Amino acid sequence: MGRTGRRRKHKKSSGEQNQYRLGADEKMIALMQWLMRNGWQKEITFYPTEFPNTGRGLMTKSVLNKGDVLVNIPLSLLITARTVCNSPIYKYLNENVKYDGHEILAFYLVWEKHLNEQSFWYPYINMLPEQLSTPLFWSSEPLHLPKFISDEINGSLNNMKESYRNFLNHIQCKHKKCEHCNQAIVEIFNEKDFIWAWCIVNTRAVYIPLEKNLHNISNSLALAPYLDLFNHVPSAQVEAMLIETQNAYQVKTLVPVAKYEQVFIEYGAHSNLKLLIDYGFTVPDNHHDSISLSLEDIYNVIKHLCQVSHVNMSQEKYKFLKHHNLMKNPCLTREGLCWKTMSIIFILTSDITNIKLLESKVYSSLYSEEELKTINTVGSMLVGNKIQEFETYIELFVPTESDQCAVIAYLKECIELLKVCLLIVNENNEEVVDESVKEFEDKEID
Numbered sequence: 065m066g067r068t069g070r071r072r073k074h075k076k077s078s079g080e081q082n083q084y085r086l087g088a089d090e091k092m093i094a095l096m097q098w099l100m101r102n103g104w105q106k107e108i109t110f111y112p113t114e115f116p117n118t119g120r121g122l123m124t125k126s127v128l129n130k131g132d133v134l135v136n137i138p139l140s141l142l143i144t145a146r147t148v149c150n151s152p153i154y155k156y157l158n159e160n161v162k163y164d165g166h167e168i169l170a171f172y173l174v175w176e177k178h179l180n181e182q183s184f185w186y187p188y189i190n191m192l193p194e195q196l197s198t199p200l201f202w203s204s205e206p207l208h209l210p211k212f213i214s215d216e217i218n219g220s221l222n223n224m225k226e227s228y229r230n231f232l233n234h235i236q237c238k239h240k241k242c243e244h245c246n247q248a249i250v251e252i253f254n255e256k257d258f259i260w261a262w263c264i265v266n267t268r269a270v271y272i273p274l275e276k277n278l279h280n281i282s283n284s285l286a287l288a289p290y291l292d293l294f295n296h297v298p299s300a301q302v303e304a305m306l307i308e309t310q311n312a313y314q315v316k317t318l319v320p321v322a323k324y325e326q327v328f329i330e331y332g333a334h335s336n337l338k339l340l341i342d343y344g345f346t347v348p349d350n351h352h353d354s355i356s357l358s359l360e361d362i363y364n365v366i367k368h369l370c371q372v373s374h375v376n377m378s379q380e381k382y383k384f385l386k387h388h389n390l391m392k393n394p395c396l397t398r399e400g401l402c403w404k405t406m407s408i409i410f411i412l413t414s415d416i417t418n419i420k421l422l423e424s425k426v427y428s429s430l431y432s433e434e435e436l437k438t439i440n441t442v443g444s445m446l447v448g449n450k451i452q453e454f455e456t457y458i459e460l461f462v463p464t465e466s467d468q469c470a471v472i473a474y475l476k477e478c479i480e481l482l483k484v485c486l487l488i489v490n491e492n493n494e495e496v497v498d499e500s501v502k503e504f505e506d507k508e509i510d
């Protein structure tokens with residue numbers, strides 16, 4: 065096979081045929097030229113590429129080895145709170161108020177965006193997406209969004225709105241006209257642009273060590289042009305840090321990457337729910353995922369299984385659960401029932417009233433076979449119920465915008481996790497039954 069043939073074969077096997085290289089994209093070229101004019105040196109050549117599953121990202125043109133530096137962005141090309149403090153716009157802020165890094169960067173981005181080509185950051189801002197897929201950006205509500213998801217979205221929306229109100233209150237000379245566009249300052253900082261900027265910071269900023277000597281701002285965030293083109297997978301292994309001696313923010317790969325593969329970084333140990341709310345996407349088989357349970361979920365299954373009107377819950381047991389923080393986030397994971405879930409089931413089903421004995425069982429996890437059987441039987445039904453609950457969520461959910469389909473992907477991932485969890489719980493149950501049969505047979509032989 066000739067070179068072209070080999071290349072074609074490679075393209076096919078890596079699924080590259082659906083990808084669209086953005087190398088000739090004008091905005092991308094302008095970004096690279098601007099970076100280079102301002103002291104950036106390319107460590108590795110990447111093709112900005114539109115990938116079918118992840119959207120725009122970076123593909124390596126060459127094989128990457130463990131320890132290779134992916135990017136080295138000069139500090140002068142990072143947007144941090146210090147950039148804002150050193151800019152003319154800082155005079156519009158009340159100096160006697162405390163700000164956090166997220167809001168200050170969003171505020172700065174709104175200002176610089178409105179300056180258009182007159183902004184130093186124009187080539188960077190110009191390649192940022194106008195539309196984001198995050199829920200804060202949805203223009204209409206989907207129908208039958210599960211409550212636990214809408215609660216998270218509302219929490220995030222309230223944070224953002226509070227930050228916006230806070231800002232509006234502290235901007236000075238609101239009605240002064242801007243010299244650049246003759247708009248009033250308060251019109252430039254409108255809610256729509258603030259939401260965009262807020263989401264851009266949320267989805268793209270990297271962590272830096274806390275910036276010192278900023279008297280009214282606490283900041284450990286930075287916008288890093290170009291570096292923020294890397295997409296996320298939980299399995300990515302990279303090291304990212306500020307290298308003070310080089311005055312640069314550096315990202316290294318800790319694993320080799322094959323030629324023509326997309327290069328990913330890890331944004332943090334984020335669950336799919338966090339990714340959905342903050343970034344607008346989810347990933348398959350996310351090992352940071354779990355399904356939260358409420359005490360009521362567990363209580364109802366026990367009530368149903370035992371066919372009793374009240375579960376074995378005394379005031380002392382309730383106090384014990386509360387005191388040991390056991391009701392906070394019991395969950396189901398790919399490894400089965402979490403420790404808290406097992407403990408709650410045990411406490412609610414056990415006849416033991418001696419709290420000291422309960423405590424020693426819970427903390428040693430040394431349960432009898434009978435107790436383990438009960439825990440796994442309740443657990444199995446609990447997981448089965450959750451699967452049904454998530455299937456119903458999917459049936460009812462009606463997206464009103466294409467980005468909302470990320471919710472369906474999320475719910476399907478939850479069901480996948482629950483199925484793995486169910487398998488483990490049932491296997492554990494079979495093991496307990498096998499063990500007790502064996503013990504019984506051993507006794508018979510004796």
Ligand SMILES: C[S@@+](CC[C@H](N)C(=O)[O-])C[C@H]1O[C@@H](n2cnc3c(N)ncnc32)[C@H](O)[C@@H]1O
Nearest residue numbers: 117118119120267268292293294295296343345
């Ligand atoms: C830091 S930016 C990465 C670059 C971005 N794709 C772009 O075109 O500018 C983060 C955003 O990229 C997208 N993204 C990152 N990783 C992804 C993934 N594994 N799957 C789908 N979208 C992803 C999400 O929209 C996320 O909010």
